[in-house]
Amino acid sequence: MNGQESQMITRLWRGWTTREKADAYERLLRDEILPGIAARLPEGYRGARMFRRDIEDGVEFLTVLTFESEDAIRSFVGDDVEVANLPEKARALLARFETRAQHYREVPLG
DSSP states (O other), rough: TTTTTTSOEEEEEEEEEOOHHHHHHHHHHIIIIIIHHHHHHHTTEEEEEEEEEETTTTEEEEEEEESHHHHHHHHHHHTTTBOOOOHHHHHHHOOOOOSBBBEEEOOOOO
16 A cells, blocks of 8 residues: 555545524534444445534534545545535535535645
8 A cells, every 4th residue: 555545544524504594514524424424434434523513693614524545535535535515404504505524635744
């Protein structure tokens, strides 16, 4: 395995909601969506983190998913690895969201 194959890939994606719907969206992510991803993608999926911040017109959420390879990401979203993977339940709670995710390869520092 070469160095690039062993580097983790982090997938970043953001969605925005109203203050009134923010707690419900957080619960949906924490209790259903993220555990569901972990249950169906054990191979190559290395976990998720969720970040939340209040902004002027509502609440912004950032999800950070980590994968071992681009193939693992494909098993999550298909051939277009940047497409947002957003269940209808989540769409209903969001005011807007990114339609594309960003991916970053981990760069070892030493």
